[in-house]
Amino acid sequence: MHEMSLAEGVLQLIEDAARDQGFTAVRTVWVEIGQLSGVEPEAMAFCFDAVSRGTLLEGARLEVVHVAGSGHCYECGRDTELQAVYDACTHCGAVPVHITGGTEMRVKELEVD
Amino acid sequence: MCTTCGCGHGETRIEGDALHGHDHVHVHADGTVHSHGHDHAHGEPHDHGSHEHDHGHGVAGQHEHPHVHADGSTHSHAHVHQGAHAHDHAPGSFKPVEGHGHLHYGHGPAHTHAPGMSQGRMVQIEQDILAKNNAYAKQNRERLAERGIFALNLVSSPGSGKTTLLVKTIEALKGKATVAVIEGDQQTSQDAERIRATGAPAIQINTGKGCHLDAHMVGHALEKLPLADESLLMIENVGNLVCPAAFDLGEASKVVILSVTEGEDKPIKYPDMFRAARLMLLNKCDLLPHLTFSVDKAIEFARRVNPDIEVIRTSSTSGEGFDAWLAWIEEGAALARSRRAVSVDVLKRRIAELEQQLSTK
Numbered sequence: 500m501h502e503m504s505l506a507e508g509v510l511q512l513i514e515d516a517a518r519d520q521g522f523t524a525v526r527t528v529w530v531e532i533g534q535l536s537g538v539e540p541e542a543m544a545f546c547f548d549a550v551s552r553g554t555l556l557e558g559a560r561l562e563v564v565h566v567a568g569s570g571h572c573y574e575c576g577r578d579t580e581l582q583a584v585y586d587a588c589t590h591c592g593a594v595p596v597h598i599t600g601g602t603e604m605r606v607k608e609l610e611v612d
Numbered sequence: 613m614c615t616t617c618g619c620g621h622g623e624t625r626i627e628g629d630a631l632h633g634h635d636h637v638h639v640h641a642d643g644t645v646h647s648h649g650h651d652h653a654h655g656e657p658h659d660h661g662s663h664e665h666d667h668g669h670g671v672a673g674q675h676e677h678p679h680v681h682a683d684g685s686t687h688s689h690a691h692v693h694q695g696a697h698a699h700d701h702a703p704g705s706f707k708p709v710e711g712h713g714h715l716h717y718g719h720g721p722a723h724t725h726a727p728g729m730s731q732g733r734m735v736q737i738e739q740d741i742l743a744k745n746n747a748y749a750k751q752n753r754e755r756l757a758e759r760g761i762f763a764l765n766l767v768s769s770p771g772s773g774k775t776t777l778l779v780k781t782i783e784a785l786k787g788k789a790t791v792a793v794i795e796g797d798q799q800t801s802q803d804a805e806r807i808r809a810t811g812a813p814a815i816q817i818n819t820g821k822g823c824h825l826d827a828h829m830v831g832h833a834l835e836k837l838p839l840a841d842e843s844l845l846m847i848e849n850v851g852n853l854v855c856p857a858a859f860d861l862g863e864a865s866k867v868v869i870l871s872v873t874e875g876e877d878k879p880i881k882y883p884d885m886f887r888a889a890r891l892m893l894l895n896k897c898d899l900l901p902h903l904t905f906s907v908d909k910a911i912e913f914a915r916r917v918n919p920d921i922e923v924i925r926t927s928s929t930s931g932e933g934f935d936a937w938l939a940w941i942e943e944g945a946a947l948a949r950s951r952r953a954v955s956v957d958v959l960k961r962r963i964a965e966l967e968q969q970l971s972t973k
Contacts, residue, residue: 501823501855508741516737526732530741537858537884584883585917595919604741610732 502539505604506546510556512606517555522611525559529608533601534568535584568601625818626832627801745859748827752834752862756845760952762945763845765861767885768869769878770851773895773928775803777869778846780928782810784938789945790843794833796825796850803848813838824855827862842949844941857884864944865890872896872903876910883917891922891940898927 568581574593804816926933
């Protein structure tokens with residue numbers, strides 16, 4: 500979904516950080532993408548390359564840190580893995596499961612010059 | 613361009629005016645310099661001399677302050693400005709806020725110290741990619757709350773009957789509530805014209821290549837739209853069941869419209885949108901006798917992704933469900949009005965307290 504807008508969001512965050520912290524080039528960008536965030540890492544990488552052209556991100560490496568989907572079952576009270584937001588509890592098969600992790604889309608860290 | 617939806621930016625227009633962005637550099641009293649960008653519609657008056665505009669400040673109003681410690685090590689804190697830009701940069705008065713970032717020198721990419729080796733420095737960002745949008749959304753939400761305006765973000769795929777439903781809703785509310793509308797489409801102002809024909813004020817945002825409205829566009833539209841206190845604001849998003857789910861506009865709730873001429877499995881095909889919405893309107897219900905659409909299945913799928921979602925069956929043609937839909941709107945509007953009344957009461961009490969303090973001095 501909307502990876503182009505998100506890649507532009509990443510660029511904006513980093514351009515602002517560059518102004519405040521005085522770096523001019525970025526070597527590596529670590530981005531945390533949750534399994535349930537609706538963001539397709541491959542599409543994100545494609546768009547990242549497209550928006551980075553002619554900016555301080557040009558040539559930077561994008562490292563996607565995957566975060567697994569996780570939830571807490573209302574029914575059996577156990578924690579469960581989730582591949583999709585509507586998945587059933589892997590222990591007891593109940594739906595819905597309260598989502599506890601995997602929705603993040605964050606810029607974590609940069610290696611800069 | 614985006615391989616998924618082809619969205620991009622740079623072609624946003626509000627009623628034909630392009631949004632232009634540029635950067636400002638500010639020097640603070642203590643000599644620190646920082647800059648931030650802001651956008652404004654072409655031809656719109658804006659003040660470059662004063663620092664008290666509300667265009668959002670850097671990344672969610674965030675900037676960094678470097679500090680040198682007694683041992684000579686340097687680190688910096690990020691902090692976030694909300695609302696007015698009154699803050700003190702005097703040495704010693706700075707208090708870092710939660711979520712501050714640290715800037716470490718001498719750390720290699722693997723966080724190991726490797727003397728003599730060339731290395732870039734690591735900068736921790738730890739920010740949500742949507743932070744900028746969310747900061748604008750928060751501003752919009754506060755502006756609306758101060759005035760007791762109940763705002764809804766209407767989302768659906770193209771052709772679900774959103775605009776027709778909105779026109780019927782405005783007509784049904786005539787004499788009971790004041791409604792203003794923000795219309796989002798990639799091109800044309802046809803929808804805004806349809807709304808204006810009802811007598812309600814409407815403003816059209818054309819997103820150009822963009823596939824969704826964002827909070828920044830809506831903030832600008834709010835400045836141009838004549839909004840009454842304690843009224844209703846309907847934001848009709850771009851017809852798209854994917855991208856608008858992620859972009860908070862500052863609304864009280866998202867309302868997703870699913871027409872019965874679509875598949876009943878849309879909620880699990882596009883789970884993010886149905887998860888983000890508080891209410892689902894099952895629209896065009898007058899057509900049900902001609903279709904194989906299962907209402908029960910559609911509701912079951914929607915509740916699988918969002919157990920709390922409320923559902924109302926509607927038809928703009930027969931008027932089915934409009935009583936329930938209008939009652940749902942009135943409930944939200946009443947809450948927005950009562951919250952405003954509470955905050956006004958709190959302010960009045962505070963003024964009375966301050967006046968008393970002044971009179972005793």
